[in-house]
Amino acid sequence: MSSFWTALMQESGTTMKPSSARHPQTDGQTERAHQTAQMMLRTLIRPNQKDWVDRLPDIEFAYNTSVHPAIGVTPIELHHGGRKGRIFADLLLPRPADIDAACSPSSVRKYRELLTQARANMQKAQVRMQQQANRRRIPCPIRAGDLVWVSAEEFALEQDASHKLLPKWFGPWSVTAAAGDEPDGPSFVINIPEHLTVHPVFHASKLATYTPPKSDDFPDRRSQDPPSMDGHREVDRVISDRKYGSKPRQYKVTFKACDRDDTQWISGADLKASAPLIYAHYEKQRLAQENSRPAPPTRTVVTPSDRQLRPR
Known part of the structure; x- marks a missing residue:
């Protein structure tokens, strides 16, 4: 995260809690909404996929007029205080007279009741999803100072190397500390080599505990360090x-x-x-x-005199 964005959030009084990189499950609600939008968009666009921008308003209207199980109503009903979204054919008809004004006491009362119902439904949905997620979840065994393997999928290598033939894990490297306030993760700061230009924070799902060998059969074995991402070594x-x-x-x-x-x-x-x-x-x-170093000895060359050159 850039220093400019961090300073801007501090000036506005916004408290940030960034997620770990390459872990979309952290913001599962947004990722699930993206999947739904992609599925709806896939059924509307042409085979050449050039009209997907023109289809976004249709996707938005269909998504906001669908009942969401987490809140029990449609997003438009919740946003407009119980007034359902009108389809395009209804817009040509006159507005019914029994619909209350937006600022009337009855509309405010309906909106509060709808908001209370939506909050209760969201709490039930959160408890249900939490129970489902924790059904097979085990405590994280990684602590600061441990040696761990890092998944090879976390390194975007740019060299001409086949990813299928690379090791599945790189390392082992030591865990510097836990990222965040919790000592047991779920994200950790890994002491990766300096030539790897990648963010050193990894989620526990991308790590594996290192089991040392039982004997010293391979005392000189090196760690499996991946090649640099840009082919440059310092x-x-x-x-x-x-x-x-x-x-x-x-x-x-x-x-x-x-x-x-x-x-x-x-x-x-x-x-x-x-x-x-x-x-x-x-x-x-x-x-x-x-x-x-001492200078090498020089040879003294004595030039012959004229007498020596004179023939006898």
Whole structure:
């Protein structure tokens, strides 16, 4: 979430409670409304799908004039205080005389009764949905400091790699803390490597507890770190350099969040462009080391005199 949007909400006095990324179940009501709208839109648009914008008013009217089980009435009835939405054919007919005015005492009383009924129906629906959701739900076993696996679906990799052949889980990585006020989640901050430009907060449904091996059969096994999302790796340090003839100097470097044995030779131009501070520091040390070396001995060449060149 951007700092501008956060500051704007603070100025307006709005309390935000953002959901974790890639977890649409957090706002299930909106997601369910989107599914209903998509299902209705799918039956009205043409095969080329170019007229879906023109069909949105029809979808809106049909959705708002349908009875919602959560409130027991249509959204238009609840919004307009019990006055049902009129279809297009009814708009040509005169308005019935028995309909109360919007500001009359009877209309206000009907609206309050309808609002009370809608709230009661919503509470019943929430209890029913909560019981259904908790029927197979178990307490989250993840706590701060644990090692967990992260689902590979959470990483939008852009490299030419087949997602079907990638591991199903990446890690294991440690849990830094729980996101929010609850110590048991359901979202947690994961200490993922720095080269992965992804939000470090993950829902518990995207995590799996790490079970360490029972023996030390594989003491040098590395964690399954996914490749970077943009193919870029950050240089950690320069190990050595080399130069062949008139070719540009090359530098042997290691990368952050990678194994020490994962080295690569890169040119000076690439190193200066990607890590200018590391390049300048290494060049300063290299030049200082070359200047501190003793100069090689010079050969004294004695030029022959004219007498030596004179034939005998």
